[in-house]
Structure formats: structure tokens, C-alpha cells
Amino acid sequence: MTDKPLSTSLYEQIKHFIRSEIGRQAWKPGDLLPSEHELTRRFAVSRITVKKAMSDLVKEGLVYRIQGKGSYVSPMDGKAPAAPSGIDSVPLRSPVALLLPFINNRFNALLLGGVESVLAEAGYPLLFCHTGNSQANEERILRRLKQAPLAGLIVYPVEGETYNRELVQLALDDVPFVVVDRDLRGIDTHFVGADNVAGAREAVGHLISLGHRNIGFVSTVVAGTSSIEDRLAGYEQAHADYRLPIDRRFRLAHLEIEVPKQAELRSFLARNPDMTAVFAINPGLGLEVADAARGLGLRLPQELSLVFFDDFEFSEFHAVRPSCVVQDSRQLGQEAARMLLAVIEQPRRERRKLFLPPHLLLRDSAVPPVRREA
Template sequence: MSQAPKRVPMYIQLKNYILDQMNKGIWKPGDKLPSENELAEQFQVSRITVKNAMADIVEQGLIYRIQGRGSFIADDASEQRIAYEQPETGRSFVAFLMPRLNNLFTANLASGIEEELAHHGYHLVFRLTHDSQPLENKILKELTRLGVKGIIIYPVEGETFNDEILKLTLGHFPLVIVDRYLRGLDTNCVSSDNYTGAYEATKHLTGLGHTKISFISTAVTGTTSIEDRLHGYERALSDAGLYIDYRLRLSLNTDNPVEQVKAYLADNPDVQAIVATNATIGQIAKKAADCLKIRVPDQLSIVCFDNYEQSDLFDVPLTYVNQNEKAMGKEAAKLVLSLIQDPAQDRRNVVLPTKLVIRSSTVSASSADPLTSSAASGTQAQ
């Protein structure tokens, strides 16, 4: 008696169907696949069956998932695997990508990475992305083709992350994100405790008796480090029993941020203190105040994230949140070297503590002079 043919499990049938659609070019790179519910209904199977089929294809690097958006066909997935399988080309090189190198924070971060890599016999390939996500994407592709052993990236700010980061992560390429994490994507990352840093900065100001505390940043949405700082600021206000006034938030979005802050301070003369999300914004706020003849700290207290070059030589060194960016760079380098040895290890999120460094830009509200008259006269003098 002949044996009945073995029945092919449904998840394998579904997997073969998806691969067939891709091979025939019906579903092309970048195309969004039908949802799990749609595939389950089309093939009259459970969502578990669909999940099993999709998981196999994701594991092969042929499709990728974005939380809240769905599954997509990978772009040149096979080429990417080949690029990574060229160990001899970039035997001792690790790349570091960052948007710009224009302040003490980024310089110290790069220095920490380079020192740790050099200690282990690796060389640093440094590239600037100039705040351009398309350029960031292009450079990542170039580096993987060159065969670098690992990549550390300080991502461009924005609401989305580029596809190349996603594909490298899903393909277990030794990739480490610094300064922030990417929401919706499980990556290896090293960052500061931005929430606590902002909380302590704001708590310092509320402890001095300030109640009208402004939060000044670049665009918040999509950049987790800034989002976490905003949440820390808001929590500190709430813990102090203060109302969260959205009028006190300012997002810099012009080519002349000093003028934007000047206009903001003139329109909001009740502002007593500022939390700035980086040293550049802190200095912009100080310059805007000077232009309006608002005295820091007598009439306006300022706290920023990060120190800045030769800050002790300024007339009023700003109180700041120290992120210890050099240590952040060293930790990022250690993590990428660990991933080079074992790319399939569990992903890690390293969070480093911050420290508030109190200097002369903050004083108690009781000893501060009223701001209103200065802001008004400064506006009239323009």
C-alpha cells in the first residue's frame, strides 16, 4: 500500500506564497505586504500561522517590520548580507556617523569612541551626515559595501529613522545608536538618562522658587532624547505642584534662533527661568536676554544640557547637565566591539547617569529682579 504524501504545513505554504510573489516581482523592494489579518482571511488560517510564516522570512532578512506601520519587502537584502560577509576588507575599521562636529559634546563623544577603539587595535572611520537623512542612508550603504566591521551612529533628528538602520539591525550587523534610542525599533544603544537629567535641572529651578520655567529645544517629536527631556521637565513641574503651561514651551525652527528667542521673551515677560536642551540653545537664550537687557541670573535663570568650550571665561557660566559624553563614546565603542565578536547577542540599552553642575546662571526667585520692565524696554529699543 503506497504511503499518502506528507501534508505541507500551512505556514510553509504561506511562506512559499510570499516568496513566490517576491521572486516574480509582484511584490517589489519597499512594497508594503498585506497585514496579518488580511493574509489570515485570504488563506483562512489563524494569525499565529501568518506570524510563523512571516517570522521565517524576517529572519532571512527579506522583509522587515516597522511597529505601527506593517511589514515591507527589504531593499537589496541579499546584497546587504554579501556586504557583511567581507571580513577581510575592513578587518580593523569601525565607522562613526554623526550629524555635525560643532561643539564640545560631539568632540568629546568622538574622542571617547576613538580612544576605546584604538585601545583594542581598531581604527575609526569618521563621517558627517550634515543633518540629512538621505545622506545618512547613502553613507551607511557605502560603509557596509566597504566592509567596516561595525558602525556607531548618532542619528539625524526626525520623526522617522532611515531604512538602512532598520535593515542593518534586523540583519544583526554590529550597529550601535548613541545619544538616543529609536522608538519602535529594538536596537543596541548608548545614551544618557535624559529624563532624570531634565528632571533634576527643572527641580533645581523649582527649588529656587521659580514657577514660570520655559523649555526651549529643537523639534521635539521623533527625537527620543529631547522627548525624554521634555517628560522629565514636565514631571518636575508636576511634582512641584506647578501647572504645565504649553505656552512656556518653545521649539526653535528658524535660521535666526536668537531673534526667535528674543521675540519669545518679549512676548512672555513673566518667564523666570529656562531649561535649554543643549549648550548651543543655552547660549542662544543668554544672547537673546543680553540683547533685551535682561540680566542673567538676576532677572532670568538658565540651565542647559552640556558644557561648552571655555565656558569659565564667559561672564556668566551656565549651570548645566553633564552627560559625560566621553564615557558615552567609550561605552558605545565597547558595545560595538562586543557585537563584532557576537553579532547575535541580545540587544542592549546602556543608560548612563547625568550630573547637574551648578554655576552662576541660576539664583533664587526671591533675590531676582522683576523681568517685565527690562523685556518691555528691550523690545522698544529694537
């Protein structure tokens, strides 16, 4: 079928096969080519891979398409004949799929809007998929999407220590694919996210500059989620910057998502009365810490200062306006979409990782610690 080396990707093998068949005149100008479904079966690949290979051949002028009819070998002059009934022979844009773990927060809503604005301008429809932060759902959705005529995917992975097989296969198949927010370490992918290390480092450094020495770190399970790992690294680097030892008593880093946390947080605060500040990895946990502190009769921020990563809607109207690390999630979505468009145009381009700088928004929840009398 092909004299290409076995190491050549399936994506390139498909293009080489079609070029070879046209070159030896097995298919002549004007002939209808095998359908995407037939090529998918022949090469045992996803429809995304086949569609991208065909799109490249259209750009080369070797193939033209007629909507609703199929793909054809171009005439010798490389010019596709006019499509009947006024149908444009230029291929229509296939949709881009966006997978998000949550849709119930401000961050993801703005991210989605950023992605959509760039894709719409480029003529790509957006297909949104909600994984519910479940690896099983994520894998099932990706398996289904492999059969759809997509131009590419943007994936915000779920939390967890392992990556599902479908994500790994996307990278191996050279499918146009960009990861946002949570990098897949150990897998070579295009990625856009915030500089979580720098953001956490600045936040904890601010607490230290206010005079805090016993600073808590509160998170869900750290291992396997790059954004949380990086925020912990930033917390530790801030201590190193000020040459402060890290006391592991002040780390609560195993909380489960969607599990009641008040009892565990109250216990954590009660057994560490010398802890004067807390850095939490997200607004949900930050607000939970505040509720637990109030439940113990602690005054915020006088007896417990608090800073967390990301802002939340209407935070300006909160009883104690939170100081937080702010990342521009709309810009993150825009940059992810731009990166994907570049990958669609040049699938074999070198993998790129883009880290956007966040900034610390200072409000009322972090103040110098109260000097308690002995």
C-alpha cells in the same frame, strides 16, 4: 541551496550554506571559497553581513584566510597552514565606521575620542563619517558603507521624525550596529546614551527649589528625536514632583536648526514677562536665549535664570558662567565601542540599552527670582 527555514536570517543562511557545502565535500580542505563579492551577489546582502559570517567560520576553525588571496577550507585538523612570505593567516581587523551629525562641538569631539581609544586597543581602525545632520547624507553614507568590509558601525542619528531605510535595514540584517545619544524608538537596536529624563528633571527641579514657578522650555522640534523628547519629559516630571501646573505659554519647542532665532526668542521672552527662568535643551540654544534676554535689557541671572543641557568649551570664562547638565561624552563613546565589540563577538546577543547618569553642574546662571514690587 539550503534546507534552513525561511525565517532564518541571511547572516545564518550564509554560514549554513558554506558549512553544508564543505560537509558534502563540494569544497575540500585547501579549496578557495567564493569571494565576499560573489557571496554578496548570491545572497543579496551587504558585504558587512558576508564578512561577519566568514569571520565566525574562521573562529570555528572551518575556514582560514590569507591576506590578499582569499578564504580557504581548513585542513581536517582545523589548523590553517602557515601563510607564505610570513603573512599571518589570522584575519586582520576590519574598520568600524562612526557616523556623527556634527563635528563642531566639544561633546562630539570627546565622544569620538572615547570611541577611538577603545577600538584602537582592540585593534580596530576607525572610519569617521560626517552626516551634517542631514537624513539624505546619512542614508547616502550608509548605502556606501554597506559595500565596504566593515566590522560594524556606531551611529549618532540625525534629528527628525522618521528613520532612513538604511538604518532600519541594518537592524533587520543583524549587522553589528550600536546607536548613540538618540535612540531609534520602535526599532530594536543596541543603544548607549545619557539619561536625559533624569538630567532635565534635576535641572528644572533645581530651578523650582530656588523659588521659580514660571519656567520656560526652549528646544528645536521635539517629535522624533528621543533625546529632546526625554528632556521635555524630565521638565514635565520636575513640575509633577513639586505639584506645579505646566503653563504651555512657556514652551517654545519648534525652533529650526541653523535658522536665525533671535527674533523669535525675543518675542517669546517679551510676551512672557512673568517667566523667571528658562531650561534649554542644548548650549547653542541656551546662549541664544541669553543673547535675546540681553537684547531686551534683562539682567542675567537676576531677572532671568538659565540652565541648559551640556557644557561648552571655555564656559568657565563666560560672562555669566552657566549652570548646566553635564554628561560624560567620552565615557559615552567608550561604552558604545565596548558594546559594539561585544556585538561583533556575539551578533545574536540580546539587544541592550545603556543609560549613563548625567549630573547638574551649578555655577552662576541660576539664582532665586527677583521679588518685584507690585
